[in-house]
Amino acid sequence: MGRAPCCEKVGLKKGRWTAEEDEILTKYIQTHGEGSWRLLPKNAGLLRCGKSCRLRWINYLRADLKRGNFTGEEDELLIKLHQSLGNRWSLIASHLPGRTDNEIKNYWNSNLSTKMYCFRRLSNQSLPVILNVTGRKGMKDNRGHSTKKENNGNSSSNKPMEVFIDEVVPFLSTPSLEKETFPSAVEDSMHLDPYEEDNERRIGVIPSSCQHTGDGDRYVENSMLCPAATDSVVEKETDIFSLFGSTESSGMLCFDNILDNELLQTNGDSTLSRWGLNQVSVDLENSGDLCPNKPAAINKQVESGDCGTGDLTSYFCTTSCFFDDCEVNNILDWDWERNELWDENECIMPSWLWELDYNDKDDRLTLENNDLELHGSAVA
DNA sequence: AATCCCGCCAACCGCAGACAA
DNA sequence: GTTGTCTGCGGTTGGCGGGAT
Structure with a gap:
């Protein structure tokens, strides 16, 4: 009617x-x-x-309304809630005392959703990468959290939008969409703490209690980009780390380093390619036991004890299996009964993008497939 | 100083569920 | 069961303010 x-x-x-x-x-x-x-x-x-x-x-x-900027705690809570609830602003508002749905909606649309994240899934089966960018869209005036002055004068209304890479974080799928888009071995293992104190964005932060310390284990300092590796790779790793400006002598390689030096090159002349690291050796024997999520090809090689060679896919496929060893497979689980996002491991999920359809080509940083392969399923 | 441009945010609009007659 | 009304929600709009030119 x-x-x-x-x-x-x-x-x-x-x-x-x-x-x-x-x-x-x-x-x-x-x-x-x-x-x-x-x-x-x-x-x-x-x-x-x-x-x-x-x-x-x-x-x-209303007298009970909270005035002023969103606090960091509110930001964090909002991100978590939006990750789980989507655009159900009234529901989100019920978890943020003193904030209205309209206020939250406006804040999300003008601050959180547009200021930082663009991503591109390199393919349907690739490991998506989120780029934290700052451009004119991300600027705030003094009504928001930051002032436009904080943008160092980088904006220009007459120029195409400039994209500044602040950080790179791995894309994490959402409860609703992850099954559709992510290779299970990767999706089950990737997580990230966006508020990590050192502010470095790393791929696959492993809880400290799950770090391997045995011989042959090359991933240390919670980095998933430090795989179990052969000696030859160890040498290359060292060079890679210095190449990409890592300050970690222990083998830490942050995606900040890679992206800053690698993916921003648009001419296809990948530094990794020049370095011969489209192919990297992975010591499968030391890369973990057989695990159900591991691609069959890797399991087969592990069974036979062969040391395989693959592209960076192997890194992810292989190292992701360590999570099986660590029994942290469920770190991404959402507790629907308790309506809580985090589990006791406090592995914080990246929050934002499973429903963010970033169509603004001006804001999108194009990553060429040739630049860096982060595919999660090509081995199989 | 004037004008342009654009982000922010208060307010509006349409839709749909709940409920009463 | 149908119709009409109220209420709440989420998407959208448009004015304002301030930075850029």
């Missing part, structure tokens, strides 16, 4: 509320309580529609 208008709109005022209107509305609600929005304007003597009154009260005049 047709939906009748909430009120007779002829002659009603629209637009910004005046202080006088606010006062009238506030006094009326303080006297008569909330509700009966349709009758409220008439009874209170306001030339507004009931919906407008309700919205004004809920979003602005």
Whole structure:
């Protein structure tokens, strides 16, 4: 059936509320309580529609509203909630005391969703990469968290948007979509703490309790990019790390380093390619036991004790299996009963992008397939 | 100083569920 | 069961303010 208008709109005022209107509305609600929005304007003597009154009260005049910028804790909570709930702003607002759904929605759209993340899935089966970018879209004025001055004057309204890579984080799939898009061995093992104290974005942070310490284990310092490797690879790794500017002598390689030096090259002349690291050796014998999520080809090689050679895919496929050893397969699980995102391991999921369809080509950083292979399933 | 441009945010709009008659 | 109304939700809009030119 047709939906009748909430009120007779002829002659009603629209637009910004005046202080006088606010006062009238506030006094009326303080006297008569909330509700009966349709009758409220008439009874209170306001030339507004009931919906407008309700919205004004809920979003602005209520006494329990929190004013001011979102705190870091609220940011974090919002990210978690949005990851699990999507655009259900009212539900999210119920978890953020003093914040309204409208405020949260605006904040998300203007700050969190656009300021930082663009990504491209290198293919349907590739490991997506999220690029934390800062451009004009990410700037805020003094009503937001940061000021435009903080952008170092990089914006220009007449130029194409500049993209600044702040950080790179691995894409993590969402409860609803991960099964469709992610190689299971990779998706089950990838996670990231976006608030890691040292602010370095690393691929696959392994909980400290799960670090391997045995002979042949080359991944240390919680980095998934430090696979079990043969001696020849160890040498190359050392060079790679210095090549990409890693300060970690222990074999830490952060994607910041790679991306800064590698993926931003658009001419296809990959540094990794020049370095001969489209093919890297992986010591499968030391890369972990057979695991169900490991691609069959790798399992077969592990069984036979062969040391395989593969592209960087092997790194991910292989190292992801360590998570099986570590029994941290469920780190990405969402507890629907408790409505909590994190498990006891406190492995923080990257939050944002499973439903962010980043179509703005101006904002998208193009990564060529040739530049760096991060595929998660090509071995099989 | 004037104008342009664009992000932010308050407010609006349409839809749908819940409920009453 | 049908119809009408109220309420809440999420997407969208447009004015404002401030930085850039």
